[in-house]
Amino acid sequence: MVNVRLCFYTNGYQTWMWDDTFYPERRVSSFFSKSDLEWLIQKRTERKNTTEYKPNALIAGRIYQIEAITRVAETYEKSHRHALLVMATGTGKTRTAIAFVDFLKRAGWAKNVLFLADRKELVSQACGEFKKHLPSATTCNLIEDKDDPSARIYFSTYQTMLGLLELDLQ
Incomplete structure (x- = not known):
């Protein structure tokens, strides 16, 4: 089984993100920057x-x-x-x-x-x-x-x- 961490998908007009560990898919304004992605991953392990x-x-x-x-x-x-x-x-x-x-x-x-x-x-x-x-x-x-x-x-x-x-x- 593939462990999807963060998945972005788009139809060319709208962009969606799916975080398989915590939140359901949601519409986002754009793809995340490298620092934003690092924060999401860090938050998973450090969030209490x-x-x-x-x-x-x-x-x-x-x-x-x-x-x-x-x-x-x-x-x-x-x-x-x-x-x-x-x-x-x-x-x-x-x-x-x-x-x-x-x-x-x-x-x-x-x-x-x-x-x-x-x-x-x-x-x-x-x-x-x-x-x-x-x-x-x-x-x-x-x-x-x-x-x-x-x-x-x-x-x-x-x-x-x-x-x-x-x-x-x-």
């Missing part, structure tokens, strides 16, 4: 079981925040690629996101993160909060900095991100 980690209660310590992070991590552990948290105003969405990013990075599940918001003020606020709670993480506000290849956590509005994507397509 999320049950071995607990969310940082100093960042997001409310019971429902910890529960939300734990449940999303369980969802990812079951080979799902998407999860949605719906939280009301004042419930600590940003701090939950910061604690979740910290959780995923410590467990070896995330390398880069994109934080999207609908207003510049929210992007600036979130960037400041991430710097405050994760001071060792390198950040880049795409509204102000435009690009920092050394950053691991990026911040942007939807509109700015769409503009950057349009520039890349030209």
Whole structure:
């Protein structure tokens, strides 16, 4: 039996990737670079079981925040690629996101993160909060900095991100 590690296939218009060890096939925008492929392979061996980690209660310590992070991590552990948290105003969405990013990075599940918001003020606020709670993480506000290849956590509005994507397509 052939052990397929990563398989890319295309019809000339769409490209798909199949990772036989964890996720089902999915549509991707293009073939991966060598460094992206190396990261995928490295992540397979270095990714930890999320049950071995607990969310940082100093960042997001409310019971429902910890529960939300734990449940999303369980969802990812079951080979799902998407999860949605719906939280009301004042419930600590940003701090939950910061604690979740910290959780995923410590467990070896995330390398880069994109934080999207609908207003510049929210992007600036979130960037400041991430710097405050994760001071060792390198950040880049795409509204102000435009690009920092050394950053691991990026911040942007939807509109700015769409503009950057349009520039890349030209």
